[in-house]
Amino acid sequence: xxxxxKLSEFVLLFFFLLETVGLGKISxxxxxxxxxxxxxxxxxxTREEFARMLQNHYARNxxxxxxxxxxxxxxxxxxxxxxxxNVPFATEATxxxxxLARFWRKASEMAPAPEAKPLLGVKIAIDPGHLGxxxxxxxxxxxxxxxxxxxxxxDLTLAVAKRLKPMLEKLGAQVVLLRKSDxxxxxxxxxxxxxxxxxxxxxxxxxxxxxxxxELFFYRISEIRARAxxxxxxxxxDLVLCLHMxxxxxxxxxxxxxxxxxxxxxxxxxxxxxxxxxxxxIREEMLxxxxxxxxxxxxxxxxxxxxxxxxxxxxxxFTYFSNNASRVGxxxxxxxxxxxxxxxxRAPVVFLEPYxxxxxxxxxxxxxxxxxxxxxVDGQPRKSLVNEYALGVTEGLVRYFRRERPPAK
Ligand SMILES: [Zn+2]
Numbered sequence: 582x583x584x585x586x587k588l589s590e591f592v593l594l595f596f597f598l599l600e601t602v603g604l605g606k607i608s609x610x611x612x613x614x615x616x617x618x619x620x621x622x623x624x625x626x627t628r629e630e631f632a633r634m635l636q637n638h639y640a641r642n643x644x645x646x647x648x649x650x651x652x653x654x655x656x657x658x659x660x661x662x663x664x665x666x667n668v669p670f671a672t673e674a675t676x677x678x679x680x681l682a683r684f685w686r687k688a689s690e691m692a693p694a695p696e697a698k699p700l701l702g703v704k705i706a707i708d709p710g711h712l713g714x715x716x717x718x719x720x721x722x723x724x725x726x727x728x729x730x731x732x733x734x735x736d737l738t739l740a741v742a743k744r745l746k747p748m749l750e751k752l753g754a755q756v757v758l759l760r761k762s763d764x765x766x767x768x769x770x771x772x773x774x775x776x777x778x779x780x781x782x783x784x785x786x787x788x789x790x791x792x793x794x795x796e797l798f799f800y801r802i803s804e805i806r807a808r809a810x811x812x813x814x815x816x817x818x819d820l821v822l823c824l825h826m827x828x829x830x831x832x833x834x835x836x837x838x839x840x841x842x843x844x845x846x847x848x849x850x851x852x853x854x855x856x857x858x859x860x861x862x863i864r865e866e867m868l869x870x871x872x873x874x875x876x877x878x879x880x881x882x883x884x885x886x887x888x889x890x891x892x893x894x895x896x897x898x899f900t901y902f903s904n905n906a907s908r909v910g911x912x913x914x915x916x917x918x919x920x921x922x923x924x925x926x927r928a929p930v931v932f933l934e935p936y937x938x939x940x941x942x943x944x945x946x947x948x949x950x951x952x953x954x955x956x957x958v959d960g961q962p963r964k965s966l967v968n969e970y971a972l973g974v975t976e977g978l979v980r981y982f983r984r985e986r987p988p989a990k
Contacts, residue, residue, distance in 0.1 A: 605662050605861040609781055610774075610802045614865035616660045619668060622680025622872045628670045631656060634871050638851045638917060640858065641907060648858050649868075658868065661861065680872040684817035685928040687878050688985035691819075694753065695989065699982045701753030706818040708808060708922065709742040710825035711735035712800060713763030719771075720800050722828070724837040724939060732938050732947050735763060737966070738824040740951065744971040745822070752979065757816055759808045767807035771795040774803060802921065809925035820882060822974065823922050823932040827899065831939040843940040845896035847887035848932040849879050850924050851917030852907045866924050879929035880909060881985075886931050886977030887914040893973030894935055935970060 607613055632651055640649065650657040655669040685704075694701040713735035717723035722734035739760065746756045760766055771778075771792070778794040779786075786794075812821060827844065831837040850870055857863045870876060891898070891914055898913040906918040923930040936943045946958055946966045955962035964972070 606859050607862050608860045609798060610777060610806055611860075611862040613661075614862045616666065616865060618681050618869070619658065619660070619666055619872075621682075623669050624671045625675055625680040626671055626872065627674050628653075628655075630674060631670065631871070634876070638876060638909075639867050639871055640853050644853055644855045645858055645864075645867075646855070648864055659864070681869060681927075683873055683875075683927070684813075685819045685875075685878075688882075688982050689987065691982075691986050693987050693989040694982065698753035699979050699986070700749055703754045703820070703978075703982065704816070704818040705749055705754050705756045705978075706759060706812055706816050706821045706928075707742045707745060707756060708759045708812075708821055708823045708926075709735065709738040710823060711738065712760075712765055712804070713739055716763060716765065716800065718834065719796050721834070724831050724834040726837060726839070726944070730948050730950075732944060734826050734828070734938060737826055737938070737947070739763065740967045741824050741970045744967050745824075745974060748971055748975045749978065752975070754978075757818070759811055765800070765804050765807075766811065767799070767803040769799060769803045769807075771799040774798040805921045805925065808922070812926045812928065818928055821922075821926045821928055821930045822886075823930055824970075824974075825932070825934050826936045826938050826943075827934045828938045829940070837939055839939055839941045839944055840937075841941060843896060843937045843942055844899035845887070845891055845894060845914060845935040846899040846901075847883045847890075847915050847934065848906070848918045848920060848923060849876060849883045849909055849915060850919060850930060851876060851909070852905065853919045854905065857919060863919075863924070867919075869927060870924065873927065875927065875929055879931070880915070882929050882981055883915050883931050884910050884912055885981035885984075886974055887933065888912055889977030889980060890933065890935055890970070890973035893969055893976065896935060899934070931974075933974070935973075936966070 628651070635645060635649065648659045655667050657665050657667050660666050691702065711717070711720055711722050711734050713733050717733035717735050720735065723731060725731040742758050746758060749756050772795070775791065775795045778798045779791060782790065782794055812818065829840055829842055853863065853867050858867065901916055906916040909915045909917050920932065923932050938944070938947070942959060943966070946963065949956060949958070949965070951965045951967045953968070955964055957963075963969070
């Protein structure tokens with residue numbers, strides 16, 4: 582079903598290698614953005630709506646100053662180079678009319694669903710975070726205590742995705758996994774990306790530094806961009822579930838530090854920083870999220886899923902002390918943060934970070950493997966990690982769609 586988008590990958594690499602300096606700053610492996618859609622946003626949002634989303638959610642603390650200027654009747658946006666484009670505001674709230682063509686549907690726009698199938702017809706893409714198997718060590722999302730079972734985030738998220746798919750399908754959803762094996766989606770590899778990686782490094786750098794930068798371009802940037810094209814151009818889902826697991830600093834992967842801290846949080850796209858907004862592509866992506874009203878659907882959806890996951894796992898909330906994330910909503914578990922995946926996917930994204938992989942209880946549960954029913958962990962009956970994660974997510978989606986879909990007549 583997913584033929585590899587080889588051609589477009591290489592076209593993008595070509596764009597990157599072309600000097601785009603004269604046009605403005607573009608982030609690694611991004612194509613120069615197409616701003617044509619902005620003209621369609623005229624009169625779709627009131628000044629109050631736009632200002633609230635920009636100042637409280639997307640670009641807090643004046644982060645967009647110099648790029649996005651609010652005026653009385655409209656907003657001036659710096660697009661390509663020194664070009665500014667004006668988007669007039671609507672005089673009254675239009676509520677749902679998006680300025681961008683969108684493929685995803687709000688739950689409230691869907692047809693009523695029968696009680697037993699609350700997810701009937703909902704198109705869900707599951708994004709199992711990272712890569713697994715032999716790729717996990719390169720990504721540094723892997724550790725092993727002695728000769729025990731290794732812990733690799735990408736293998737765990739894939740196991741959860743595979744458990745989740747039939748559970749959601751039973752409730753009526755149409756589910757596709759962005760990756761079905763431990764292998765990457767992108768056809769590019771670190772070697773192919775060396776010249777792009779070298780362009781990013783400044784001053785003298787060692788061969789080892791170049792190798793690490795090329796690997797980062799491969800598994801983080803090229804891989805997520807390939808998944809984004811799958812989401813936006815082919816799958817066009819109503820929502821995306823990005824499955825991850827968290828970790829605390831573990832030191833050497835062969836001699837990892839296990840520690841007691843264990844927690845949960847979810848992320849919704851937002852909280853862009855001033856440095857990020859200097860890049861034309863990131864600015865365009867933020868405004869597409871804002872005018873597309875994606876966050877308006879994503880916030881309550883994320884809240885529902887993370888709260889159900891908190892109940893199922895019993896995990897306490899994680900607290901950010903850095904300023905790259907900001908608390909959202911009334912609960913303790915949801916933060917806004919600008920990540921490549923939740924920015925590039927042009928649909929509501931639920932980005933989940935339950936469990937600290939190198940906490941003693943989670944490590945112990947990974948060693949126990951997958952099982953049905955419960956087993957005793959530190960004297961408490963617990964489901965397997967994979968089952969618990971999948972059940973929490975399912976329950977959160979069921980609650981959200983039961984509440985938001987129109988009632989059956
Ligand atoms: Zn992760």
